[in-house]
Amino acid sequence: MRFAFLVAWREYEENARTKGFWLGILLVPVIIFFSVQVPIWLETKGTPTRQYVLVDQSGTLATVVESRLEMSHQRQVLSALNEYARRQADGHGAAPPLLEEFINQGGQSNFLAQLQPHLKPGAPPFKSPRRAFQRAPEPSDLSKLSDLAALAQGLKPYLRGEKQIEVDGQSVSLAAAILIPRDIEQQVVRPKGKSPGGTGIEYWSGNLADTKLRDEVEQTVNTEIRRREYLLRGMDAAAIREVEQTYAPFASLNPKKQPGQEAVNTTDIIKQWAPSAFVYLLWVAVFAIVQMLLNNIIEEKSNRIIEVLLSSVTPGELMTGKLFGIAAVGLTMVGSWILALVGILFWKASGVAGTSAVTGQMLTVLYSSSLIPMFVVYFLLGYVMYAACILALGSVCNTLKEAQSYMGVITMVMMVPLMTMTFIPKDPNGVLARVLSWIPLYTPFIMMNRAMADPPLIDLVGTLVLLVVSAVGALWMAGKVFRIGILRTGQPPKLLEMLRWLKR
């Protein structure tokens, strides 16, 4: 065993010295960090206020659109103020106001005035979030144009970025132009009515991906048009609005939860989907590490080091050493990923607008569930299963190129849990999930995916026993193939020949 440990230690030490190892360790946390942070940065800092030109020849819609966009901005301000109060104020126990209430009571200045006595000493001043959209005046050279088509033509160079518009004495890019025709009322499409024709409201923008402004405008205009339609037909718009706001309460309840706490909340949804994240992590970890193992064996075999090693250690010791050494490398990497994930969740939970509640719930799920212990068990067993196949494969191949063709088959087999990853949580105890769970090659991934769905005990214990037995069996077979294959040169053996080795 001492020699197996020495082999394992060398594997670990040598891998820990490679750039790939450190890149592997650092890259995942960096990716997690940026995938969480970049959208926030983009929202708060990266995305500048987008300027739009609004020409309303009908003269009836511009105000509605503007007030709706202002309302959206005030919603953002209120959210930021609430988060600011949560972090920077003590004993400010009042419930956050509703948006309309907030605006009516004087908005940001009133809110801050009320908060002032409760602010912690040294609290930084509140930074109002940047306005997402701002209406810009029409370029002076186009302001006299009355024909919308000509106006659109004239705005094109601005929208293409070839020209800039003047806003408060500064040159800025124009993000969009909204052109509302004079006869927009006549162009309204009604069911059963004759199509009046016309292009309606024109929304011009070079950025097709960002539809936020377009959606807001479209929704606002249509709400207004419908409101007018109600009036036209002699209907009480206020009553209709009230009716529109009526609903029957609807609650999702989980029969597996304690009485009185059956309501499904965000934590439950996180619980349902968290295993999928772990399946993915498991898959990436197992795949990356067995690949490392394959490279390692091929290197030793092609470098002819294997013979010296085998004069010093038994094939069994060599195999065990490699298995554990590379597993330790893998566990270090995966462990650091999990730590980084938990660290980032902690950091986020400590308070960044909009993320703290969800991340706190994520942490609760991680603490209270058996996800992490299950991950470790399934990682080790899954790794042993696949590593056994790789050890056998690596021992009979002389070059990486030779091994890659066989590796393709293993990769295809390994793709199944990835492909089923999103189906399993929807029916975690269904036939597909149960059948796949009993296939030892898939057990770690599928059972991990079912982890939060309380699978039947027979599935949980039975598949685990089968997995342990299969892993030991796979190791035994790999040991037999490894012992003979590792000294073999020339063409890889046929499958039948390898099966004969098992009898020796």
Next chain:
Amino acid sequence: MNNQSPATGTPLELRGVTKLFGDFRAVDDVSFSLTAGCIHGFLGPNGAGKTTTIRMILEIIKPTNGSITVLGESSALKVRQRIGYLPEEKGLYKKMKCWAVIAYFATLKGLGRGAAKRCAFELLERYGLKDFATKPTDALSKGMGQKVQMLASIAHDPEFVILDEPFSGLDPVNQQVMEDIIRDMAKRGRTVLFSTHIMQHAERLCDRILLLAKGRKIFDGPVAEAKRIIPRRVRIQTGDDITPLRELAEVVSLRPLPRATDELGSGAAANWELELRESGDPQAILQACFARGIRLLSFNQSDPTLHEVFVRLVGPDAKEASFR
């Protein structure tokens, strides 16, 4: 390296060892034993079964039949810490530093990590590789890499060392270094078994040789005894009739030799080679020449070389090996 007491007893004994690969008989009923503290040459043409025998000795592969005793044990793995091995196919971990490779193999042979490291640096310094100690092995030339591997195989100061083709791929200077390492080990009472195709090395280094051909042992004994297999020869140059020499009891055969280019101008003088009986004394030939009035232009007596012994014993199989 420590100076542990030299090996005593029989370091290696093979009895009726056979190895079959399918129907192919790679090693066929081979028996021999080594003498402690001696350098043994393991000779034979390609495919003779040398590497297979070595792998069986080290228990890397198991014999089909027969038994092997290494340092008194039936399994080399039980005494692996007392054995050193340099395989025919040389290779090192490319990214590992030279000292680390030597130290790693030494720890696998039972040395503590600290002792292995010290020993690695000491050996690298002793054999002129000090400057490369902290360099990765892929920065070494082939010869230097081979030296590092040799040092890795002897870092734990084994009692019994097996070297498979230790000279292949080395330049003359490094071959000399390798010879020195082997002699050094023998001087300290270690038993060395090395396989080679280069007869000059075997002739210079070996106390005993072991010759294998087509998986069978065809000679096992001291180098002097091997040379006695080939009759001693005398070469003479004369312009006289040498027929009377045929009648001498010492002479087995007499044949003319082609003239060398620089002798072409020397009149009617011809070169002859006389093969003597095992006990034949070259001095008796000289006396007979004087007695019969044969005037000699030159007289040469020479022992057969190991190369000649090899060619004679191995026969047609030797051709490939002798051109190496």
